[in-house]
Amino acid sequence: MKLNLKKTLVTKMFLGLVTLAFLSSCINDQSYKKYNDTVDIPVNQEMIAELTSPPNVPTPIGKRMAKKLIVDLEILEKEGEMTGGVKYVYWTFGGTVPGSFIRTRVGDEVEFHLKNHPDNKLPHNIDLHAVNGPGGGAESSFVAPGHEKVFSFKVLNPGLYVYHCATAPVGMHIANGMYGLILVEPEGGLSPVDKEYYIMQGDFYTEGNYGDRGVQPFDMQKAIDEKPDYVVFNGSVGAMTGDNAITAKVGETVRLFVGNGGPNLVSSFHVIGEIFDKVHVEGGDLINENVQTTLIPAGGAAIVEFRVDVPGTFILVDHSIFRAFNKGALAMLKVEGEKNKTIYSGEIRDGIYLPEGGAIQSMPKDNGKSEEIKAVGLEEKMKFGKDIYASTCLACHQATGAGIEGAFPPLAKSDYLNADVDRAIDIVLHGKTGEITVNGKKYNSVMTAQALSDEEVSNVLTYVYNSWGNSKKEVTPEMVKAVRNK
Numbered sequence: 001m002k003l004n005l006k007k008t009l010v011t012k013m014f015l016g017l018v019t020l021a022f023l024s025s026c027i028n029d030q031s032y033k034k035y036n037d038t039v040d041i042p043v044n045q046e047m048i049a050e051l052t053s054p055p056n057v058p059t060p061i062g063k064r065m066a067k068k069l070i071v072d073l074e075i076l077e078k079e080g081e082m083t084g085g086v087k088y089v090y091w092t093f094g095g096t097v098p099g100s101f102i103r104t105r106v107g108d109e110v111e112f113h114l115k116n117h118p119d120n121k122l123p124h125n126i127d128l129h130a131v132n133g134p135g136g137g138a139e140s141s142f143v144a145p146g147h148e149k150v151f152s153f154k155v156l157n158p159g160l161y162v163y164h165c166a167t168a169p170v171g172m173h174i175a176n177g178m179y180g181l182i183l184v185e186p187e188g189g190l191s192p193v194d195k196e197y198y199i200m201q202g203d204f205y206t207e208g209n210y211g212d213r214g215v216q217p218f219d220m221q222k223a224i225d226e227k228p229d230y231v232v233f234n235g236s237v238g239a240m241t242g243d244n245a246i247t248a249k250v251g252e253t254v255r256l257f258v259g260n261g262g263p264n265l266v267s268s269f270h271v272i273g274e275i276f277d278k279v280h281v282e283g284g285d286l287i288n289e290n291v292q293t294t295l296i297p298a299g300g301a302a303i304v305e306f307r308v309d310v311p312g313t314f315i316l317v318d319h320s321i322f323r324a325f326n327k328g329a330l331a332m333l334k335v336e337g338e339k340n341k342t343i344y345s346g347e348i349r350d351g352i353y354l355p356e357g358g359a360i361q362s363m364p365k366d367n368g369k370s371e372e373i374k375a376v377g378l379e380e381k382m383k384f385g386k387d388i389y390a391s392t393c394l395a396c397h398q399a400t401g402a403g404i405e406g407a408f409p410p411l412a413k414s415d416y417l418n419a420d421v422d423r424a425i426d427i428v429l430h431g432k433t434g435e436i437t438v439n440g441k442k443y444n445s446v447m448t449a450q451a452l453s454d455e456e457v458s459n460v461l462t463y464v465y466n467s468w469g470n471s472k473k474e475v476t477p478e479m480v481k482a483v484r485n486k
């Protein structure tokens, strides 16, 4: 009797388990059921969408089923730094440029909450290229400061899509940073990779020239003429360089979600020293393999994937190359791990590719519209000088002024520098070539002329002379002018 009871219990438990397994396989199966049309994919449950700031992306959707997805996005107009000493008032989706990354899957029903912060000055809206509907949502989302608009849409097409503000003047809202990416993953998700990052290019138009200090207002005429002062990844010069570089380890697979907000330029996206194993062309289904440079239209995107095989610093650029080295379109991927002499045997040197000579090819500043801000007192000269050093000299002479033996002479404790101020001014103004001896070592290379104003040369040389054990001279704009007019 006792034994029998046990038996039935075991049988029941066994049957129960089988039913459970059967049921759960049904549930799993449902997510792989083929629907003729993604519009028929049912949703159950509700979920708050995870939103991330660049260069990060939310967790992959994996095997999750379609859901009602609540997206809560807040528009913020806020001042940020374009590059050392240059401020810009950005208009943002979620506080960053590009805006928060939104990750969905086909079949999701998105309930979109667009909030316009009460401190903002202007109305905005959102046009998501992933939407099938009038204005991509723009018509239903026009929202005044201090208000919230809610609209919903079903995600039908897989791919990587741009979203942007579409409030008049549309070009100006986009030029101020109002764009981001929304990813729609296919059924079952994208294939797993080791690292995923979010990068978006944008062109910026300021009243002053590249590097002119202070708050720089938007310049409508330059925007109409399509002549940007800055072309950058993730909203500012150096947003992804140095300590902010993205990272990976040797052997890992990397997926970059790359967008182009424009408003004007198309991007020839390239990673120096890497080949894209796979590119989802224009963010769609078409996959191209073994690609060197992929074209990303304004208002478009691409997914690029590659395996990193050797350690080093890989430079991400818009291969319209003046934009990279003179306007900021340069980011870094730092890869750590074991060298592989078969794949690459060369010497690895870090830091050579930083934007050199911010304004090398532009004329001195006096033709700009905005007034140059002059440094007052030694402390401010040092501060301004440090910014100029970082954007103009650091690439070659290094952050510590130590230079690189055999290529770039040191500025730290440099006997050559300290011996003659006018000569140093002359070198910065006109460049230098031919053999010189610095601290007992010979250099024979080329330094290009730096197109800096008298004020800027005086600041940067004052910074150099008052750093790294140098002779603490103060260089004035008058001294620079005298050498310039010699």
Ligand SMILES: [Cu+2]
Pocket: 091, 123, 124, 125, 165, 166, 167, 173, 178
């Ligand atoms: Cu707007």
